Amino acid sequence: MERLNDAQARALLLKKPVLLLPIGAVEAHGDHLPAGTDNYLARRLAATLVERIAGATPVMLLPLLPFGQVWSLSDAPGSFSISNETVSRTVSEIGLSMLEKGLSSLAVINAHYGNVTALREAQRQLKDKGVTVAIFNYPGAAEPTKTVRERPAAHPSYMHACEIETSYMLHLAPELVRMDEAIVNYPDFPADFGEVAYRWSEFSASPVLGDATAATGEKGRIILDAVINRMAELVADLYSRQSGSRSIGETSP
Amino acid sequence: MERLNDAQARALLLKKPVLLLPIGAVEAHGDHLPAGTDNYLARRLAATLVERIAGATPVMLLPLLPFGQVWSLSDAPGSFSISNETVSRTVSEIGLSMLEKGLSSLAVINAHYGNVTALREAQRQLKDKGVTVAIFNYPGAAEPTKTVRERPAAHPSYMHACEIETSYMLHLAPELVRMDEAIVNYPDFPADFGEVAYRWSEFSASPVLGDATAATGEKGRIILDAVINRMAELVADLYSRQSGSRSIGETSP
Amino acid sequence: MERLNDAQARALLLKKPVLLLPIGAVEAHGDHLPAGTDNYLARRLAATLVERIAGATPVMLLPLLPFGQVWSLSDAPGSFSISNETVSRTVSEIGLSMLEKGLSSLAVINAHYGNVTALREAQRQLKDKGVTVAIFNYPGAAEPTKTVRERPAAHPSYMHACEIETSYMLHLAPELVRMDEAIVNYPDFPADFGEVAYRWSEFSASPVLGDATAATGEKGRIILDAVINRMAELVADLYSRQSGSRSIGETSP
């Protein structure tokens, strides 16, 4: 979108493209990954996706939202956090802006788990106004992750700067990874971690959760190829829905 | 900031750097400039500034906020607008996040005039909480603009995609400019344009205001060199203020 | 709390009790369970917990919040929904009210999964003001559920009016269950259910997700005994933290 002139934008709008909105965060990721890790991942995943579906499905790529909700690590030196409400308002207003142009399908390519709450709030509000929002949190990653993973996850629900995320970066942004600084960190989570709110600094000296040393670019490639495939299918579904030929979810496996 | 790991971020924070936050917009700029013009300008101005003051003044560069308030052109195909309140909340919350880290000086490098109202609101709120915000709307541009300008401005208060802004792009992002599509457009502003709110589409077929064909990279270079100089001085002032050695504005010419 | 007179309330406050706040929802649960299912479960779990820890840990039981966020089933005849923001404000304000009385530990006994987002928002806000909030979503239920479950779950993340929840009701409120109306319902979830927001009526004729006919009171008893045990431990931890003798999570298994 940032590169289109008015004539091009007008021509593309006539095709009723699916809008793609990448979102990341500025958040501490230890000493082997940069604070912009989620932003690099969201940007490059989006770019890869656009390449992949070029010609097949009309899409319009918006610029990255680079700030997210980073409550759990907000006290780390590399984190700048904004609130759920502000993330949600931003996405909602972009959705209303696209609705004025006759577009009704938005895919959010999210690389930061902390944004999910805000994105869901925007998603529901926009649904009631006629905009279908798909939130992509690495869709399709679950199966290949099981296959490639060599070291246990530090927590069943959270991953961060670990074997998997570091592998993503080794695949998509290897020039920004310093594997010589990668560490193994399995913190003792508080017994009531599931019930009480903790900033991670309360129980872990590092934001790394798991074994970053086990990361490889190949692992990243295997998972993210599956993710790109799945995103391409889902975007095609969104496009079909928008163009009225079928309802979403009907035919994809 | 996006490239720093935790150790680097921690080290930089100890120097009490001035935070730099570029902000632009996604907004129609005619057929010779892309919709991301303000984003390219903000990003590259910020990068040039950082290079310029490297070593002299400690700064921390945040990623670009790519959506702005684009009310006047919100109905153009290339525009996606968010509200003043959302822009203002985002900047305020980034300011509060930095305050937790002991930083109190923020320079916003703004390339989109429509953001000024929201930025001023955030600026005043943050001042009362202890954060000094400097808003840079091409500071120092007025004098050199008078010197290089060959064609009249379309309006005393507004410029857009014109001789001047196109010259900025020819200097900072020439690969994105199509001078063969540049036009001359002097719309008849409504007699009550200063009193009544108009979207520009109500009186102009194009978002270009003025003579884009008169733009040259050299004009852009002359003005933006002055802008970079002035921004460097102002950032040095902010740094001095933050480090306590003198109060802002005291010694700069 | 509802039964205490002023002298009793004053005496109890001196012991720095943990506050217990049950919350449920008014939500369709099919024809074998009442719309108030989540409210009955939250009320009776809370009452059982209070009995269990009577004498051991000082607690103060607040009345049930009977309305929750029921977006997914809001169009069902038996559902009355309020927004995340209103749920969150209510809990935050109760937290501020208790803080004025010198209390800083609140355990929310939540029987409706849709409330979690709102409760986490309140939890984080209150943490920054000095109130520790523990959110109990059937803590300790995971292991015994695996043991007693005979029929598959309809979805890895959602359960509703199914073998398990119906078992809870058969144990805690058998007089309200009509097993002759219990059904088996394994809807085809849309392929993009994880990414796109659906109201359940878009893909399922009944709000039942799974096999309600497999429910027994004994299954409910086994799981909820474990839940009560775990809640009792967590409340004891909260009490210890509040009374300053140790930090939360330190010693519980």
Place this chain on the structure above:
Amino acid sequence: MERLNDAQARALLLKKPVLLLPIGAVEAHGDHLPAGTDNYLARRLAATLVERIAGATPVMLLPLLPFGQVWSLSDAPGSFSISNETVSRTVSEIGLSMLEKGLSSLAVINAHYGNVTALREAQRQLKDKGVTVAIFNYPGAAEPTKTVRERPAAHPSYMHACEIETSYMLHLAPELVRMDEAIVNYPDFPADFGEVAYRWSEFSASPVLGDATAATGEKGRIILDAVINRMAELVADLYSRQSGSRSIGETSP
């Protein structure tokens, strides 16, 4: 409502019932009445009303909202207060939820005077959206109160835990009243009580206003019988209005 399954709820909705919503508060009421006094009164008044009009007028009884705005006594040990805005939002959102189901008449059975401001705000907002809200603050109580009252009121506008309210409790919840703890308390109201905002603790050692020792169950019965009668009439009116046969207030005396 809490006891209805989906089939029952669907059947009842077809009759266009009047929705009944009881609301109370958690508020200090001295040593002879519990902090949940207003909640017990609202719940039992609502239950008695439902019994009374069973068969005659279709109604749907929602669960009690147990927290109210208790500013005047918020610093008492037995009080937990939420804001006017939160009370108002809750009721407004319940009103919007019922509107989606085709219902447009809501009767709020309020036992706590402090809620009236918030209820009126919701009432006016809902009126403009098509929902008629009737607020019941013991309608019809004025005349019989004059008849049975033996001891003067402590203040022309406020009653609390006094001869009258205690009589209500002796009639509806005698098991919760300790008449041996009942007191006589006629505080000296500040001369500017009508103009300046006071928490009651600023001028009275007890939340009791008046002579609680004069209460009897019989007084409560006489007044509340009249209240139930009047509420039954008003609900019948609301039902008629909703079903379109006449406009509200037209025929009742």
Place this chain on the structure above:
Amino acid sequence: MERLNDAQARALLLKKPVLLLPIGAVEAHGDHLPAGTDNYLARRLAATLVERIAGATPVMLLPLLPFGQVWSLSDAPGSFSISNETVSRTVSEIGLSMLEKGLSSLAVINAHYGNVTALREAQRQLKDKGVTVAIFNYPGAAEPTKTVRERPAAHPSYMHACEIETSYMLHLAPELVRMDEAIVNYPDFPADFGEVAYRWSEFSASPVLGDATAATGEKGRIILDAVINRMAELVADLYSRQSGSRSIGETSP
């Protein structure tokens, strides 16, 4: 205040004056009174009060807030209404502005009953921040009104453009009253007027409630003399409280 220069304002602030803020409304008052009736009354009452206490109690008179909440008559041609929340925010912010100047006593001279809800909200918020707000709704009027009244009130709680209010205008702003247009209007209030929200146009052809023809300037003088006396006492109390010599309400009868 509007007439003071900076030196005078500074000198007056040193005396810690009580701030006086008149507030009215733009609201239909029938054909014998102007739509600005409440504004004229508030302005002239305030002016009379200032004259009365000149020399005795230091006060600072702010300009009139001329718009109020006029929901009940908002559909009348002579009414312009703003919301409770906006009225409340305005008064709260004026209160915070005075607090910065070291003032903590504000007397609001209110001539429009519909503003009371908003004023009470502001009053409570400001109390918790250290500003004492006294709301004057014709204090002291009750007794003399009983004495002079010849014709019954149309409703026990509401008076509007009637014998009494018209008498106020005949005393304070006789040039604006057209007694030849005064009418007698005793509408039939709906039976559920106390429970359901009505705009007055739903049951009355005129905004006059009662017998305006019975008004005389002498009746107005008698009541308003008492009101001015009472306001003078209350302002003196506020001043004493602010200057620390005694607590409010202690000594006035």
Place this chain on the structure above:
Amino acid sequence: MERLNDAQARALLLKKPVLLLPIGAVEAHGDHLPAGTDNYLARRLAATLVERIAGATPVMLLPLLPFGQVWSLSDAPGSFSISNETVSRTVSEIGLSMLEKGLSSLAVINAHYGNVTALREAQRQLKDKGVTVAIFNYPGAAEPTKTVRERPAAHPSYMHACEIETSYMLHLAPELVRMDEAIVNYPDFPADFGEVAYRWSEFSASPVLGDATAATGEKGRIILDAVINRMAELVADLYSRQSGSRSIGETSP
């Protein structure tokens, strides 16, 4: 408006008048002008305008909004400030109230520059709802100001209590000006005044900006005659637009 009875208001509404809303501020203006300067100017400009167009263009004059946003001078003894948001809400709600009466043109006569941000926000919101708002900040003043000005302005963008504004007061409210207290004050603005937010007390001992001693009533008359002429034209345009005979701005020079 304040002087109209209901019959008059109804008759005037039938002519679809343009609504006039004056707005000022309570703000320090030095020792030669009162704190209510902006209020006197707005009121009297509005009154003069009404006289001027009486008979020609139907207008309805609302009472003055006397409080504005005075951030820059909020710490001065003569200033009482409210927020941008409250100013904006007030104007928006008045706009919605007029819309209900079938009016869609509002001219705001603003005498305080600090209100412009809030007014523009309201203007844009109301435009999207069908109300055209014209904001008058001394329209037409630029040219005659150049002609009469004898002393330089203190700042290119700000004027306050200076040669020009004092001349306005000498023309419209000479009884409130003390020319013997007029001063000359050219403060040294901070070098970064355009980028950083300053309260004026940070760099100037007086709120006067420029040379107040050069003011004359004749200068005020010359400028304000032009202003009145221009406002009369603009109001006539608004009326034409509202009555549908032509679109705004079409024919005025």
